[in-house]
Amino acid sequence: MSAPMDATAMAGLGAHIAVLPVVIPLLAGATLVVLHRSSIAYRRLLSLLATLALGLVVLGLGLAVEQQGLVVYQLGNWPSFAGIVFLADRLAVLMLALLVPLALAAQLFASGGDDARGAHFHALFQFQLMGLCGAFLTHDLFNLFVFFEVLLAASYGLLLHGQGGDRLRQGLHYVVLNLVASALFLFAVGVLYGVLGTLNMADLSARIATLPEAQRPLVEAGAWLLLIVFALKAALLPLYFWLPRTYAAASAPAAILFAIMTKLGVYAVIRVYTLLFGVDAGALAGLVLPLLFWAGASTATLAALGALAASSLRGLLGYLVVGSAGVLFMAVGLGTDAALAGGLYYLVHSTLAMAAFFLLADWVRRHRDGGDALGRVAVMARAAWLGGVFLLLAMAAAGLPPFGGFLGKSLLLAYAEPQGPVVVLWAVVLGSSLVNIIALARAGSRLFWQAPVVGASRAALPASAAPRFGERVALLLLAFGVVATAVMASDVVNYVGGAAAQLMDAGAYRDAVLGRDPLPTTVPR
Numbered sequence: 001m002s003a004p005m006d007a008t009a010m011a012g013l014g015a016h017i018a019v020l021p022v023v024i025p026l027l028a029g030a031t032l033v034v035l036h037r038s039s040i041a042y043r044r045l046l047s048l049l050a051t052l053a054l055g056l057v058v059l060g061l062g063l064a065v066e067q068q069g070l071v072v073y074q075l076g077n078w079p080s081f082a083g084i085v086f087l088a089d090r091l092a093v094l095m096l097a098l099l100v101p102l103a104l105a106a107q108l109f110a111s112g113g114d115d116a117r118g119a120h121f122h123a124l125f126q127f128q129l130m131g132l133c134g135a136f137l138t139h140d141l142f143n144l145f146v147f148f149e150v151l152l153a154a155s156y157g158l159l160l161h162g163q164g165g166d167r168l169r170q171g172l173h174y175v176v177l178n179l180v181a182s183a184l185f186l187f188a189v190g191v192l193y194g195v196l197g198t199l200n201m202a203d204l205s206a207r208i209a210t211l212p213e214a215q216r217p218l219v220e221a222g223a224w225l226l227l228i229v230f231a232l233k234a235a236l237l238p239l240y241f242w243l244p245r246t247y248a249a250a251s252a253p254a255a256i257l258f259a260i261m262t263k264l265g266v267y268a269v270i271r272v273y274t275l276l277f278g279v280d281a282g283a284l285a286g287l288v289l290p291l292l293f294w295a296g297a298s299t300a301t302l303a304a305l306g307a308l309a310a311s312s313l314r315g316l317l318g319y320l321v322v323g324s325a326g327v328l329f330m331a332v333g334l335g336t337d338a339a340l341a342g343g344l345y346y347l348v349h350s351t352l353a354m355a356a357f358f359l360l361a362d363w364v365r366r367h368r369d370g371g372d373a374l375g376r377v378a379v380m381a382r383a384a385w386l387g388g389v390f391l392l393l394a395m396a397a398a399g400l401p402p403f404g405g406f407l408g409k410s411l412l413l414a415y416a417e418p419q420g421p422v423v424v425l426w427a428v429v430l431g432s433s434l435v436n437i438i439a440l441a442r443a444g445s446r447l448f449w450q451a452p453v454v455g456a457s458r459a460a461l462p463a464s465a466a467p468r469f470g471e472r473v474a475l476l477l478l479a480f481g482v483v484a485t486a487v488m489a490s491d492v493v494n495y496v497g498g499a500a501a502q503l504m505d506a507g508a509y510r511d512a513v514l515g516r517d518p519l520p521t522t523v524p525r
Contacts, residue, residue, distance in 0.1 A: 017064060018073035018086045020057045021096060021133035024050055029126035036119045044111050047122035051107060054129065055100040062093045069502070070512040072139075085200060085513055087139040090499035091344070095136045095260075095267055098348055101481055102260055102355050103129055106253040109359055109474035114251050120157065121253075128154035128257055135264055139513060141192065141199040144268065145185050148233075152178050155261065158254040159246070174246050181232045188225035195219055202513035205275050205506050209282050216283060226272060227288050234265025235322045236329055237299040244306065244318030252362035255314075256355040262321055263351055266328045270340070273332075274503045281506075286335055293333025293421065297428045299326030304435035313361045313372035313443055317354060320397055323432055324350040330425060331412050337500040338415035344496035346408025349485045353396040353405065356478035359471070360389055364447055374446045387448035389475070394440040396482050399433045404485035404492075409433065411493070 028050035032043055064071050065088055073086040107115075107125065115121040131151025138144050156175055160168065193199055195218045196207045211219060228239075235243040243262065247255050269292070277287040303323035310316035324346070331343025363386060365372045399405035409429050416422050485492055502508070 016073065017057060017061050018071050018088045018137060019075070021054060021061070021137060022086075022130055024054050024057060025126040025130040025133065029123045029130060032123035032126060033120065036123065040116050043122045044107070044115065047126060048104070048107050050126060051100065051103045051129070054103070054133075058093065058096045058100055061088050062097065064088070065090060065093050070508065072512050084143055085139040085202075086137045087509070087513065088137060089509075090495065090502050091267070091270065092136045094344065094348070094496065094499055095263075096133060098351055099129070099132055099136075099260055101477060102256050102351070105355065105359070105474040105477045106256040108470040108477070109256070109362075110251075110253040111470040112468040114253055124154045124157040125253075125257075127151075128158065132257075132260065132264065136267065139201050141189050141201065141204070141272075145182070145189060148185065149182060151261065151264075152182070155254070155258065158257070159250050169249075173242055177232065177242050181229045184225050185229045188222045188229065191218055191222035191225065195222070200513065201272070201275050202510045205278075205281070206510050206514065208276055208284060209280055211282060211284065213283075219284065220287065223273075223277065223284070223287055227269070227291075230265045230268045230272075231295070232265070233268065234262055234325045234329070235299070236265075236295050236325065237302060240299060240303070240322045240325075243322055244310070244315050247318040247321065247358075248312060248314035252358050255358040259321060259354045259358065260351055262325055263328075263347055266325060266332070266347065269329070270332055270503065274340075275506050275509060278504065278506045289333050289335045291333070292329045296326045296329030296331075296333055297424055299323070299329065300428050300432045301326075304432035304439070307439040308435055308442075310439065310443075311373060311375050313364060313374065313447065314358070316374070316439060316443055317357050317361060320357075320436065321354050323436065324354065327409070327412070327429065327432075330428065334412075334416055334425075336415065337497075337504045339412060340503065341493070341497040341500040342408055342411030342415060344499060345411060345485075345489075345493055346405065348492065348496075349396070349404030349408055349482065352478055352481040352485065353393060353403075356475060356482060357393050357397060359475045359478065360386070360393060363471070368447070372447070374443055387444070389479070390444055390448060392479065393482070394437075394444060398437045398440055400437070402486055403482065404489065407486065407489055407493075 028047060032046060035043060035046070061071065069089075071088040073088075075084040075086065078084070103125075107122075110121065110125075128151050131147045131149075131154060134147035135144055135151065138147060159174060189199060192204065195215050196204055198204060198207065208219060230236075232239040247258055250258060269288075273288055277284050279285055281287075300323045303319045303326055307316050307319035307323065310319055327350075328343050328347055331339045331346070334340075361372055396403040396405055399409050401407075413426060413429060416425050
C-alpha cells in the first residue's frame with residue numbers, strides 16, 4: 001500500500017488548478033464545434049455551464065494565491081528553464097475574476113437571439129475565453145504570443161458574427177492590423193531569444209538585470225517592438241484609430257469581450273515591463289515609463305475630444321474605452337506601486353461600466369428610429385427605465401461620485417509622486433473627465449430627454465424590441481458589478497494594493513520560478 005504523498009507531491013497536485021482556466025474553455029469549445037448542429041438551447045446550456053465551472057476554478061485559484069503568494073505550474077513536468085510555466089498571482093486572479101462576470105453577461109445577452117445568427121458563436125466564444133485565460137496566466141513570452149493568436153482568431157469570427165457590410169469592413173481592418181502586430185511580436189520574441197537564450201519571464205528578468213553592455217541595444221530594440229505590439233492591442237496613441245469603429249460595428253456580446261481585450265494590452269505592459277524592466281533591471285530599469293505616461297496623457301485627451309465629436313452612442317463608447325486605457329497607461333507610467341494600485345482599481349471599474357454600456361447601446365439601437373445615431377433627434381418608444389440606466393452608467397463612466405471611476409482617479413491623483421508630472425496628470429484626468437461628462441450629457445439629451453419634432457408621438461416599446469429576460473439579467477449583473485466596486489471599495493483597494501506591491505517585487509517571481517525541480521514521477525512508499 002502506498003504511503004501518504006509528501007508535501008512536494010501535494011503541492012504539485014494543488015498547482016494543477018493553475019492550468020484549468022485554459023483547459024475548461026478549450027474542451028468546451030472543441031465539444032461545441034462537434035455539436036454545432038445540435039439545438040441552440042443545448043449549446044447555450046453547455047457554454048454557460050463551462051463558464052460557471054471556470055468561475056469556480058478561478059475562485060479556487062484565488063484562494064490558492066492568497067495562501068501561497070505565487071502559484072507556479074510547470075507544463076509537462078519539465079524544469080522551469082526548459083519547459084513552459086504558468087504562474088498565477090494577484091494580478092492574474094484579478095483579471096480572471098473580471099473576465100468571468102463579463103463572459104456570463106455576454107452569454108446571457110446573446111441568448112436573446114444574437115447567438116442564433118451563426119452556428120459557431122459559442123465555440124468561438126469559448127476559444128476566446130481560452131486565449132484570454134492563457135494570456136493572463138502564461139509566464140512565457142512565446143506562449144503569450146500563442147494565446148494572443150488564439151483569442152484573436154476567435155475574435156475575428158465573433159466580430160463578423162451576424163454579418164453586415166460595416167462589420168465586414170471593420171473586420172478586414174481589424175484582421176490586417178493584428179496580423180501586422182503579430183509579425184512584430186514574432187520579431188521581438190526572436191530578438192530577445194537570440195540575445196538572451198530564453199523566453200521565460202523570470203529567466204529574462206534575471207538575465208536582463210546582469211546584461212552586458214554590448215547586448216543592451218538589441219534587448220532595447222526587442223523591448224520597444226513589444227511595446228508597439230501591446231500599444232496596438234490597448235489602443236494607445238497613435239495606434240488607437242482602429243478601435244472606435246470596430247467596437248461600434250461589433251455585436252454587443254462581442255463588444256463585451258473586446259472591452260477586456262483592450263485591457264489585455266495594458267495587462268501585458270504591466271506584466272512584462274514591471275518584471276523585465278523593473279527597478280532591479282540595471283541600466284534598463286524603467287525603460288518605457290516616461291513614454292507610457294505621456295502617450296497615455298495624449299491618448300486620454302484625444303479620446304475625450306473624439307467622444308465629444310462622436311456621431312453614435314457606440315462610437316462614443318469606443319472612445320471612452322480608449323480614454324480609460326490612456327488613464328491606465330498614465331498610472332503605469334508613474335512607476336510607483338501606489339499609482340499602479342489606483343490604476344488597477346480603475347481598470348476593474350471601467351471595464352465593467354463599458355461592458356454594461358455596450359449592452360444598453362444595443363437596446364437603444366434596436367428600438368429607436370434613428371438607431372443610436374446622435375446627429376438628430378429621433379422618435380423613441382417610451383422606456384423611462386432605459387434613461388435611468390443610461391444616467392447611472394454615464395455617471396460611472398465619466399468618473400462621478402459615488403462610483404468607482406471617481407475613486408480610481410482620486411487614488412491616482414492622491415498618490416502621484418510630487419516630483420513627477422503632477423500638473424499634467426491633474427489637468428489630463430480632470431479635463432478629460434469634464435469633456436466626457438459633456439459628451440455623455442449630449443448623448444443622453446439626444447437619445448432620451450430631448451423632445452421629438454412637432455407632431456411626432458412616442459409609442460410604447462414594441463414587444464419585439466423589448467429586452468428579453470437573459471438580456472435584462474446580463475445588464476443587471478454588470479450594473480451590480482459597477483455598484484459593487486464602489487460599495488466594496490475598501491476590500492478591492494486593499495487587494496489591488498497587494499497586487500501592485502507583488503508586481504514590484506521581481507525577485508520573488510525569480511525565486512518562485514527559477515530552479516524548480518520537476519515533481520517526482522513515482523509516489524514514495
